[in-house]
Amino acid sequence: MQEISASLIAENVARLCQEANFDLPSDVRDALQDAADSEESTHGKRILGEICENACIAQQERIPLCQDTGMVLVFVEIGQDVHVTGGSLTEAINAGVAKGYQEGYLRKSVVADPIRRKNTGDNTPAVIYYDIVPGDHLRITVMPKGFGSENCTALGMLKPADGLDGVKRFILDAVDKAGPNPCPPVTVGVGIGGTADKALLLAKRALLRDVKSANQDPDIAAMEKELLEAINKLGYGPGGLGGRITALAVHIETYPTHIAGLPVAVCLNCHAARHKTWEWRGEKVE
Amino acid sequence: MSKELQQENRGSLNSGSGEQCGIRMNGDQELIPVQLPFAEGLTKGLRVGQRLLLNGVIYGARDAAHQRLIEALEKGEDLPVDLRGQVIYYVGPTPPRPGRPCGAAGPTTSSRMDRYTPQLLEYGVRALIGKGRRSLEVIDAIKKHGAVYLAATGGAGALIGRCIKEMQVVAYPDLGPEAIYRITVENLPVTVAIDSRGENLYETGPAQYRRI
Numbered sequence: 213m214q215e216i217s218a219s220l221i222a223e224n225v226a227r228l229c230q231e232a233n234f235d236l237p238s239d240v241r242d243a244l245q246d247a248a249d250s251e252e253s254t255h256g257k258r259i260l261g262e263i264c265e266n267a268c269i270a271q272q273e274r275i276p277l278c279q280d281t282g283m284v285l286v287f288v289e290i291g292q293d294v295h296v297t298g299g300s301l302t303e304a305i306n307a308g309v310a311k312g313y314q315e316g317y318l319r320k321s322v323v324a325d326p327i328r329r330k331n332t333g334d335n336t337p338a339v340i341y342y343d344i345v346p347g348d349h350l351r352i353t354v355m356p357k358g359f360g361s362e363n364c365t366a367l368g369m370l371k372p373a374d375g376l377d378g379v380k381r382f383i384l385d386a387v388d389k390a391g392p393n394p395c396p397p398v399t400v401g402v403g404i405g406g407t408a409d410k411a412l413l414l415a416k417r418a419l420l421r422d423v424k425s426a427n428q429d430p431d432i433a434a435m436e437k438e439l440l441e442a443i444n445k446l447g448y449g450p451g452g453l454g455g456r457i458t459a460l461a462v463h464i465e466t467y468p469t470h471i472a473g474l475p476v477a478v479c480l481n482c483h484a485a486r487h488k489t490w491e492w493r494g495e496k497v498e
Numbered sequence: 499m500s501k502e503l504q505q506e507n508r509g510s511l512n513s514g515s516g517e518q519c520g521i522r523m524n525g526d527q528e529l530i531p532v533q534l535p536f537a538e539g540l541t542k543g544l545r546v547g548q549r550l551l552l553n554g555v556i557y558g559a560r561d562a563a564h565q566r567l568i569e570a571l572e573k574g575e576d577l578p579v580d581l582r583g584q585v586i587y588y589v590g591p592t593p594p595r596p597g598r599p600c601g602a603a604g605p606t607t608s609s610r611m612d613r614y615t616p617q618l619l620e621y622g623v624r625a626l627i628g629k630g631r632r633s634l635e636v637i638d639a640i641k642k643h644g645a646v647y648l649a650a651t652g653g654a655g656a657l658i659g660r661c662i663k664e665m666q667v668v669a670y671p672d673l674g675p676e677a678i679y680r681i682t683v684e685n686l687p688v689t690v691a692i693d694s695r696g697e698n699l700y701e702t703g704p705a706q707y708r709r710i
Contacts, residue, residue: 253707255547255689255699258527259651266657276592276602279655317601319592319675329562331674360607360629360652384710392700393607393630395652447708451651452630453689454703484653 214291214348214494218299221352224490225308228354229284230316232488233276236267240399240460240485243423247397247450247457256455260397263450263483274316277484281318282356284309284338287417291347302340305352310334321359341413348494353420355487361398361480364390365415367408370474379404379476380439386478387443387459392452395482399423400443400462403477405469411477418463419481427464436462450483460485529687535583536624542644544690546697550648552686556585556627558679560606563670564614571617578669579678582622585648588629590675591665592655600662602655603681605629608647612636619643627688631700640692647692649699661686 236244241264248260270277286305296304313320313335322336323329366386370378383402390398403414426433439462449455460483469475527549532540534554544550557579559567570577588608592601608628615626616639624645629652632640640647650658664682671677691699 253703254527255703262651262654262657266651266654269660270602270656273656275595275656275659277656278653279590279592279602279604279659280606281592281602317593317595319590319601321590321675331676333674363607391631391704393609395629442710445709447704447706447710449704449707451649452704453649453691453699454705454707456707482653 213293213295215295215297216350216492216494217297218301218304221296221301221304221350222308222311224492225286225305225352225354226312226315228352228488228490229309229312229318229356230274232354232356232486233281233316233318234270234274235488236270236277236484237487239423240483241267243460244397244483247460251450251455251457253449253453253455255451255453256449256457259450259453260457276316276318277486278358278482279319280321280358280360281313281335282358282486283322283362284335285355285357285416286338286340287343287353287355287420288340289343289345289349289351291349292344293348294350305340306336306338309336309338350492351489353487353489355420358395358482358484361394361482364394364480365412366478367412368476369408370476372472372474374474376435379474380435380442382476383439383462383478384442384446387480388446390480391448394480395484396448396452396458397450397460397483398458399481399485400439400459401479401481402462402464403479404464404466404475406467406475407469408475408477410467411475412479414465414467415477415479418465419479419485420487421461421463423461423485425463429466432464432466436464531685534585536585539644541624541646542694544646544693546690546693546699546702548690550688550690552585552683552688554683556587556681556683556686557581557668558587558589558591558603558665558681560588560590560676561610562673562676563678564611564618566670568614568617571621577621579680581618583624585625585627586618586623587627587650587681589679589681591659591679594665600659600665603659603662603665604655605650605652605658607652608632615639619645632692632698637692637696637698641694641696644694646690646694648688649691650686650688658686
């Protein structure tokens with residue numbers, strides 16, 4: 213068994229919040245640079261140039277990539293042989309978010325109540341998902357999620373008879389409806405199967421995959437490729453002002469489902485596809 | 499905008515500031531410098547797709563500030579800031595680091611402001627800066643009032659923040675990032691997305707590339 217203090221977790225969450233908002237992952241940067249090289253439209257090419265320059269400035273000057281520094285999603289994978297000491301794990305994560313957003317000069321975008329809408333002032337609470345796994349390690353991924361793209365989320369409870377064609381049409385329609393609003397070029401996360409909530413979580417988690425990765429199932433991988441090509445024929449392009457590159461990637465995840473259902477969820481990420489992971493393995497800590 | 503003015507004012511955008519990152523921001527597009535507030539009638543001459551460099555004062559306001567402005571207008575009260583003839587920028591900036599005027603300050607999604615915009619154009623706001631589509635009601639109001647909708651690059655908050663030289667809260671401080679900000683900009687690059695004839699780059703741009 214390994215022990216980890218709540219304060220060490222809080223400190224690392226604070227760091228992850230800042231790094232995620234300042235440093236665009238290298239796979240995303242490379243994909244945007246490739247897109248800038250291949251985009252045909254004048255506005256599109258110029259916008260991709262601005263996006264790449266923006267990433268460079270954010271990294272060098274420690275200014276957020278985007279003023280919408282998001283509501284924080286935290287994915288926690290915790291070994292069942294890890295013992296958290298000195299406080300609650302959830303409280304430690306939220307303390308880390310508050311500290312990171314204060315010290316990093318990040319925007320506080322969370323309201324305490326969706327109806328009365330008073331700002332909590334420290335960007336807490338985060339939305340946290342826990343997975344208990346075998347082992348004695350801890351892995352925390354922070355994903356600041358902006359709401360320009362979050363507001364474009366789509367959920368379809370399709371019928372089994374809608375089949376593969378229905379699923380593809382639903383995904384393409386979701387990206388078409390979103391159009392310029394989620395800050396293209398987007399990453400498209402798709403969850404198929406499970407229950408409604410499970411499909412949405414799969415879609416959200418799919419946004420964490422490496423841009424160039426493909427699903428291990430060759431049929432699903434083919435579907436990802438086909439959908440990416442179709443999405444890039446919609447014409448929205450960078451910034452939605454017209455162009456070839458509307459999406460950088462389509463990532464699909466699946467799960468067993470019920471005989472009566474075919475849930476499909478689509479989550480979009482803007483071009484600032486931010487996330488940062490910390491892995492802790494006790495004494496072997498980096 | 500006269501052809502002469504366009505020729506005369508080929509701008510070099512942000513000269514110096516982005517060089518260490520090694521990418522030219524402007525591409526090959528011509529830039530037309532504009533001093534704010536817009537001279538009477540100038541917004542009517544702007545055409546979709548034109549690139550402008552804005553200089554002067556704009557007002558940052560988003561969802562909650564819009565709601566309050568409209569409530570005041572509906573009650574017949576004076577607005578806390580005189581926005582007639584002015585430019586509204588849909589933005590909620592990040593707090594600046596000490597010694598800096600501004601943090602990240604890119605545009606937010608404009609369509610959330612659609613329900614308020616016709617009344618603000620009627621009141622006298624001249625131009626709107628944001629990102630993404632507008633409703634038919636907003637486009638009609640833009641035509642009716644000879645206004646203009648300008649697109650800034652979404653998600654380029656750090657880059658756009660560099661064009662901001664001064665920023666202060668001038669109304670509704672209790673709204674935090676949703677307060678109204680008076681923002682002084684220097685060479686803020688924007689694209690005419692909907693002009694006073696109702697031409698809409700968010701329709702015509704993608705239509706050129708749609709193959710499905």
